[in-house]
Amino acid sequence: MNLNTHFTQLENFGHSLRAPAYRIRIRTTEDIYEALQLAKKLDLKVTARGTGISYNDASLNSGGIVLDMTGMNEILEWDPASGVVRCESGVTLKQLWQKVVPEGWWPPVVSGTMKTTLGGCLSTNIHGKNNFKVGPIGEHVVEFVAMTPTGALVTCSPNQNADLFYAMISGLGMLGVFTSVTLKMKRVHSGLIVVEARPVPNLNQHLTDLCEDAPNHDYIVGWLDTFARGNTLGRGQIHAARNLKAGEDSNAQETLQLKYQHLPDRLFGVMPKSLLHYFMNPFVNNLGWRAVNVAKYLSALRKHTFKQSHAEFHFLLDYVPNWERSFGKGGLIQYQSFLPKETAETAWREILRLSHRRNLPAYLGVTKRHRPDKFLLTHGLDGFSLAMDFKVTDRNREALSRMLQEFDQIILEAGGRFYFAKNSETSAESARRFLGDETIHRFKKLKQRCDPENLLESDLYRRLFK
Amino acid sequence: MTDTISAGGSPRPAPVTPLNPRRRGLIIGASDGLGAELARKLAYNGYSLALLARRKEKLDALCAEINSAFKEQRALAYVHDVAEYDQVSSLLRKIVADLGGLDLVIFVAGVNYPPGGIDKYNFENDRKMIEVNLIGAMAWLHPIAELFQSARAGQIVGVASVAGDRGRVGNPGYNTSKAGLATYLEALRNRLTRHGVHVLTVKPGFLKTEMLKAAQGPTPFAIEPSKAADDILEAVKKRKQVIYTASIWRWIMLAIQHTPSIIFRRLSF
Secondary structure (H helix, E strand, O other), X not given: OOHHHHEEEEEOOOOOOEEEEEEEEOOOXXXXXXXXXXXXXXXXXXXXXXXXXXXXXOOOOOOOEEXXXXXXXXXXXXXXXXXXXXEEOOOEHHHHHHHHHHHOEEOOOOXXXXXXXXXXXXXXXXXXXXXXXXXXXXXXXEEEEEEOOOOOEEEEOOOOOXXXXXXXXXXXXXXXXXXXXXXXXXXXXXXXXXXXEEEXXXXXXXXXXXXXXXXXXXXXXXXXXXXXXXXXXOOEEEEXXXXXXXXXXXXXXXXXXXXXXXXXXXXXXXXXXXXXXXXXXXXXXXXXXXXXXXXXXXHXXXXXXXXXXXXXXXXXXXXXXXXXXXXXXXXXXXXXXXXXXXXXXXXXXXXXXXXXXXXXXXXXXXXXXXXXXXXXXXXXXXXXXEEEEEEOOOOOHHHHHXXXXXXXXXXXXXXXXXXXXXXXXXXXXXXXXHHOHHHHHHHHHHHHHHOOOOOEOOHHHXXXXX | OOOOOOOOOOOOOOOOEOOEOOOEEEEEXXXXXXXXXXXXXXXXXXXXXXXXXXXXXXXXXXXXXXXXXXXXXXXXXXXXXXXXXXXXXXXXXXXXXXXXXXXXXXXXXXXXXXXXXXXXXXXXXHHHHHHHHHHXXXXXXXXXHHHHHHHOOOEEEEEOOHHHHOOOOOOHHHHHHHHHHHHHHHHHHHXXXXXXXXXXXXXXXXXXXXXXXXXXXXXXXXXXXXXXXXXXXXXXXXXXXXXXXXXXXXXXXXXXXXXXXXHXXXXXX
């Protein structure tokens, strides 16, 4: 194989980070084995990559080999009676929900986009808007099989190889390459979901509502107006949703059909949404986006309840195709922090104000409610998360990087945590501070056991653990 | 110009993070003269560098000078003789892995062994010049062209010479090696532009380097290698195709190229 012709510029989801690597397409488990052998022979590092939807450098491997797992995408077994599905690791959430929804099931945990692969979902241990209730995706994995860099196939479940089960899920793909995943789906009795939308006038109310609304709903998510200042700082809108009970939707047979779940591809029935990001581009600057946030808040003032399809409710990021392109050439980066209930308000006040002072406001803020889990490199805690999208330009890169590192210090002081599919500027020292020496030691010991020659390395791994 | 980098280091000392990456450069033939000057200037501009040369001591000294000036590792040394073609693919792979990618490659390596008079012939000398100046460049730039074409990005700079613009009586082997290199670079440019890759041909006149001592006769318009390095980096920035340095050589060579053979073959330079 002439590797040179496989050399490709790979990017993060937001097109703000670029890393060239030799991309090898994987179709079978044997392909993974051969690629690992090749890497060993050539003294190159390896990272598995799905659809490349991480906001940061989790699936980048500068100058090394990247395994493109998207070709290993077969749904192997599906049992509509029990809701258990076994998939190859390159299967996307889109394939999965489309397979299971007509028979009254839905993936237990989904990300804001349906483009993610199951391998990626497990290695970062994704959470959804129902994290406070059902935990991250790892808690719904019945079993998985992964290949370690020694070429061994290991089967892991909460009862078998449990130490690897809890470390490989959340393990950033650094202990092995997932080959297949068995998941338990969640029963749904309708293709629709009831959503309650309500404005929140400030940060205190925002967090109080997230907390108090959670027990009565299946999903909860907040939009936060990142431009609002003073008394209105932290204002936004809460969307709390619950699944319909059996019998509540008399039309369930129909609403569960795929055609009911499709996101419209045209706006107002005329304009193709695939073009929308071009029209958004002129507004994606400090002034334009501030106006968009104000308009969004004003339209959110009306408290109302409505029904929506699962796909529409969950996959907001897919609503405008390629929306991330509207951020322009420099792309975007997302910063997400997780804070305990007690300290969240003060710390987020501080970082929001800092972003205003530096004139580097976030363009989008999203809040969620969380709970702890027992995966090794977990980001879960009893509290909230705030995700902020920042526009990256050639001119603001340095200042933005510096500010995000200052954010890290504020969040760490407040006892916070970070999620490894987001945040690109967190340092090894900051990661150590929230994970703790013991966790890092345990992770490295497992790494030594599974990957004695350090074959698996990503840019993220080198940044945080070396 | 000075031989050492002035204290104070780079004007942009931001720490390297994913949002603040370094550009990555490879200089083939970096130990002294033009290659060393290019290394100093690129390091000053915040590049991570892989420096290749035959002579270990000189190379190590240059790396030490650069790394101590910036108080961090900006330059990595690789001892290599460009005539060792078999080493290229594994060494290139190692460099790309060490730097975490590659944005700019400058091929400066070149030797000049004159035959010793206008009626002397020396096949061994000619062969060495072709092996280093031309085949060495092809051995390196061929896999780099593949990489850059696949990645649809990258900049290649080849240092040819005004000596390649016309076959002259003094040093047929050298003229041929540089003419061949210039043609090879032009062909690469024609192949790669459509893939978003930039190829720059540099044609220096006389530079005040070791090589100048080999030149016979007068050496008009000789410039410091530091000045030539500035010209090259400017051309890299502006993505020019062919530059002469000093720029007056463009006009001189235009005249020389258009001198009718009936006159030119009677001249003795």
